[in-house]
Amino acid sequence: MNALTTPMERAREDLAAARVLVDAGFPSQALSRACAAALSAARAALLAVDEVPSTSAGVVAAFSRRVVADDSLEPDHARALRKLFEDRNDVEHALAETPQSEAEDALVSAKLVVTAAVRFIDERSAQPVTRSAGA
Numbered sequence: 001m002n003a004l005t006t007p008m009e010r011a012r013e014d015l016a017a018a019r020v021l022v023d024a025g026f027p028s029q030a031l032s033r034a035c036a037a038a039l040s041a042a043r044a045a046l047l048a049v050d051e052v053p054s055t056s057a058g059v060v061a062a063f064s065r066r067v068v069a070d071d072s073l074e075p076d077h078a079r080a081l082r083k084l085f086e087d088r089n090d091v092e093h094a095l096a097e098t099p100q101s102e103a104e105d106a107l108v109s110a111k112l113v114v115t116a117a118v119r120f121i122d123e124r125s126a127q128p129v130t131r132s133a134g135a
Helices: 007-023 027-047 056-068 075-093 100-126
Strands: none
Touching: 007 027, 007 100, 027 056, 027 075, 027 100, 056 075, 075 100
């Protein structure tokens, strides 16, 4: 990956890495990569509305506020991102073990967020640009 990799490209790479880690029997690491994928996709969606939070917690909050609350996406998408974020914190900071089934669920949730973010970005890019009367 190079410095020009977009957040959505990173999300797809992290999803693929999470799948490999689940299949190889590393569920805690897979959950972490699944969360990274969802956060990257959420960052990409936020870039589409010109918001650039500086922290992962900020991404979770802004995604809920700017992308989901505007009725663009279902509240389930924000809940999925928040749960992934909280589960990753448990795994990385509290050193909690992740059961294989929970890692599989995390991968499904991350795919849900990535797919929703792609749809959000596509819909926004299809909208015509409006100009103000003073422009």
